[in-house]
Amino acid sequence: MDETEDELPRVSKLKKIQHFYQAPVVKFVQNFISYVIFLMMFSYALLSRFDRDLTGVEIALFVWVFSLLAEEANQFLSSKGNYFLNKLNVLDMLPIVLFIVGVVCRFVTGGVPLEVGRIFFSFAFIGFFLRLLGLFSVHKDLGPKLVMITKMFVDLISFLAILMVFVVSYSIAAHAILYPVSRFDGDLLFNLLRIPYWNLYGELILDEMEIKEPDCSFDPQLYGNDTLPRCPTQIGGYVVPILMGFYMMIANILLLNLLIAMFSNTFQKVQENSDLYWCFQRFTLIYDYSCRPVLPPPLILVCHIWKLLNWCYWKSRQVCRCARTCCGDCNYKDTTIFGDVCEKEKSLTQWEKIVADEYLYRVSHTTADTASEKAKKETCRRKQLTPRHAYRSQIRRITCKTRGNV
Structure with a gap:
């Protein structure tokens, strides 16, 4: 010891x-x-x-x-x-x-x-x-969940493209039936998608479709200056609820269940490889923090100022060297103001090259050894078989001669 x-x-x-x-x-x-x-x-x-x-x-x-x-x-x-x-x-x-x-x-x-x-x-x-979600990737259970959220968000974006076809078509048709000849402005665009959007979450908002005088008015001056809300058309009070029923059946029952099925498929795919995702996230996080400065924000400004001064010092030294040697090589390797983030990256790359070269060397020698061993075995086998074939041919010749003499 x-x-x-x-x-x-x-x-x-x-x-x-x-x-x-x-x-x-x-x-x-x-x-x-x-x-x-x-x-x-x-x-x-x-x-x-x-x-x-x-x-x-x-x-x-x-x-x-x-x-x-x-x-x-x-x-x-x-x-x-x-x-x-x-x-x-x-x-x-x-x-x-x-x-x-x-x-x-x-x-x-x-x-x-x-x-x-x-x-x-x-x-x-x-x-x-x-940004706190990125710190949760170090946890074995929460890390793969972040991958699920990311992939489900991509599924949600593609699903919204299908959903907007039904939302926009229903909203324009319903508003045209309830409130014809509306003034085209920002309020119209806002109210156009407000009711169909909240219908997806169960808000039917039937009160606005069933309101009648004197709680509302058909006079453009009264509902134009927001004195009273505008009354919907009489036929719209019957047609639009029926149209809403078909819209809710397609959007809430069909499309939302399709979205749930997409989420379930994504969850199953990520869950099968959760350990691989977590190992990759852990490696990325460790590599990221190994390359960061020692001090956390806001003290990290001290490290960056030090790097900037160090870069200026070495840049000035190189300029002076180039001025003295005029014909020398004046290429500066550091291409960034702050220099290399992680000095271990060069050694890591060099180590990977050495390991790869060693692996290829072993594979080539292994294949060469196996080929030479096969050649040796084939040669030995032929040498062993050659005397036997010669002996058998001599016996056949002697047998044929004895038969001819007889």
Whole structure:
């Protein structure tokens, strides 16, 4: 035991601390805690702040989002054009863009831009909260469920294309029968799809079809200035409910059950390979956090500033070297401002090449050995069979001669 302990390399305490904080699991926990604090701060600011007066919470929130934007820019510049191939990157970038639009509306003078900015802040908050789903991929049970949700959402989009054929046709026909010669404006487009959409969830809204005078009016001046609602036509009160019955039977019974069957098929396919999906998600998450800086947002700005200064230093050194050697090779290998995101990628690629070359070498030698062994066995077999054939031919010759003499 003493000899084996003496052979192990000694690691200093500073190196141990460095390896500890560079571990992907530690970075994951730090980023998770930091992100929860960010969401709590955003929730507080969205509910109680974002007024005319700028507060310290809002400034801290602006700096935090800027650090997230810097990290996404780092990943974009280091991905070599493959950034948007990952759907999670789009989910990460969209709320940041909405937040920036909200900040612009926040500082524009006037009451309306502030309300519009608060709407963009609310949409950005929803997007930031949905980013928590990516952290659930580390769990063995929740990770495959995220794949199911993604694939079911694709099924839902294709299903909506079929559903909209029935919704639009019914909505236009029903509104034309109930309220003919309507004024074409934004309210018409809104009310056109409102009733058919809520019919899918069981809201029949029969009161608007069965309303009669004096609770409504046929006078364009009265229902034009919203004094009284417009009365539906008398024949529309009989035809449209029948048309709604056929619409509800197709949409609620046929199409929704078709959607449930599509979801069940997707669930079964993913459930059969749930372990493979989870292993791939776990590998992607570990690789992603192994390439991230040590500090979580908003302290990650310190790491990016350090990378920027380091890049400027090496760029200036190369410029000076090129100026001295004028004819030398002045190609700089680092093509991004922030440099390589993960230095382990080169060693990993080199290790994969070595393993692949070793595998191909073994396969080629195995096939060569098997071919040589087969050739040797065939040669030995022929050598063993040759004396026997010669002996048999001599016996046949002697037998034929004896028969001829007789």
